[in-house]
Amino acid sequence: MSSQVVVTGIGIMSPNGCGVEDYWDATRASRSGIGRITRFDPESYPSRLAGQIDGFTVEDHLPSRLVPQTDRMTQLALVGADHALSDAKVSTREADTLGMGVMTASTCGGFEFGQDQLQNLWSKGSQYVSAYQSFAWFYAVNTGQISIRNGLRGPSGVVVSDQAGGLDALAHARRLVRKGSDLILSGGVDAAICPWGWAAQLTTGKLSREEHPDRAYLPFDADACGYVPGEGGALLILEDADAARRRGAARIYGEISGYGSTFDPRPGSGREPALRKAVEIALEDAGLAPGQIDVVFADAAGVPELDRTEADAITAVFGHRAVPVTAPKTMTGRLGSGAAPLDVATALLAMRDGVIPPTANVTPAPGYGLDLVTAPRHTPVSTALVLARGHGGFNSALVLRSTD
Template sequence: MSAVAVFTGIGVAAPNGLSTPVWWKATLNGESGIRPVSRFDAARYPARLAGEVPGFDAAEHIPNRLLPQTDHMTRLALAAAQEALDDADTDPAQLPEYAAGVVTASSAGGFEFGQRELEALWSKGGQYVSAYQSFAWFYAVNTGQISIRHGLRGPSGVLVTEQAGGLDAVAQARRRLRGGSRLIVTGGVDGAVCPWGWTAQLAGGRLSLADDPTRAYLPFDAAARGYVPGEGGAILILEEAAAARARGARVYGELAGYAATFDAKPGSEQHLSGVLGLRRAVELALADARLAPHDIDVVFADASGVPDLDRAEAEAITAVFGPRRVPVTAPKTMTGRLYAGGAALDLAAALLAIRDALIPPTVNVTRLAEGLELDLVSAEPRPCPVHAALVLARGRGGFNAAAVVVGAQSH
């Protein structure tokens, strides 16, 4: 029988709250972290809003020796990982040497660190480039730094599938548990709020150019115009259920189902048939969890904010669940899209929705686009028993992922 994977710890660094309790309270109160960019002067750029993690002083969270060798997003990841391990009340050092590992997601790597070193190269010369540039920019740097800091020598890795990565990493962590590991630190923290990263994001053509934080990122709304990018995410502790029970761990829920698909090539037979890759991912994730559509109490949407992509997601949800048959929410309207960190943060929200019997709101969306038949939870949290939640994520390039989490006693 396959190992059952359960979540025992959550650590959060989000634009509307640093730490899980602060972020969750702000989320339920509908408090947004989207505001004008402060990490650099964005006045000359067409997009000037971002979700930035507030009040983060790296020196308060990580050893001084790590400051010269880490990018801002790695520092956020290290802080979230420490919170998650503390929340799980576990010390990996007490486990067998290779029993615990790290699997995270990334889409950008250390862009801000890389920009700074490139500036040194251009303006001063190669001898002024930090030796840490050799790894501080790399996609796997969060995995590496977390594993080194906490002595996690078991199976580790990194997934690079943009926004879908947060789910893909957790699914890979489940595979590692099924292979014999006892604990995996997983999830994703991402961000590139710097001129170099900003230019790359603008080149994608999907950023909102609005200056009003309340009207810039409006997924599924008739006034949708793109998305606001952000930084942050969540780090989660995934454990083999029997091992977690044996040490008396508090369990938030189980990763009961997961699936990943790719969108069909435009013009292909599958594409012309209208069968969406996201819909197939939902169906496969439900089958993996051995649940039917009526068993799902809430869907955490990918919520692109791009009208055509929103419509495709809404149609996939409706095709599986029926028109307005399941509550749908997108609390990322309060953070912006966090790339590899976004779906991990949605998983954290799903687990806390199960714990508190509250579905967090989708703020600022006031009028659904014509033809979208969604029961969107907007403005206020919705009290509702949540036994099973579906989390959706799509990455640029055709990546789709779906994950089902259930309460500790639900499956």
């Protein structure tokens, strides 16, 4: 067994496209999935835009028995997992499923399901609360439901570190493969576009209040005014490289070759934020120098002080305008734990096709010192760095490398 852990399958559920090719076509063409909320009436809220997955009818994808058991988050995750397994040409009927596990991330669990059941409790009484509430709201429910549906009985778990969680889950999946697991399905999918979830997100004070979708989420722009939340994410199939080749894997998208995570010092301590250190750890783990990275997929908070912190970390490691930087999440919104796995999937597609996708609608402010990609840039991509930060001080960095 090698120490190379590779991605052999991708499942994408995104506001601007579900499925690898639909998403990738939209992203390269700068087609956004951000618009006015339609899942509930947002008129009384100060922020009214979100990245929604429109046209998703769960009954078209999942058995009817699963629908009343699951939150929208889990429904999206189950379909994404189906796509990833199909893309990797993995049949769980023909394999030892004790060697296959699930490692996902979550930021909030099944908020919409929880809201519905609380409304039943308050308005109708406890006898109208679903027994499925006992698990449908829980952070680990995506892992559990994916495992049950696909018979994946190997090492499994969940990571909760807000927006950084998707990278942390992939890193833990890499560790499990290196320890001997045949396959780990990993990533993150979130969906909290409901009144309860919206009220919770508004408490951060970081949501954009802009009414125009193309001006609402502008990281590294002088007009940045917060971020737009979204729903969805990506799930990936991780395998040992030698094992994947022995089973005749249809494709290998790339290798997860480095990872670093840090935690910021407490506010007011006077100590430097720790994102730069996470990047340095990830590069060292991958055995790469900064000059060997072809593109950085930014966390892109869209909040000026957080954008400044990230830009300072990038320029400190790579230099002034020394590496292309992109943030395609400007077309989807920030997807909670699903954002960074979607960036990982996007980076792997950039490697496959030799094109860095754009940061939509943004006019880069020169003071950040970044080479921000705002139109598709056709260039060979063999390495990529993906960054993610979570509320409260989480920082994670993941290095991807082509195996071609």
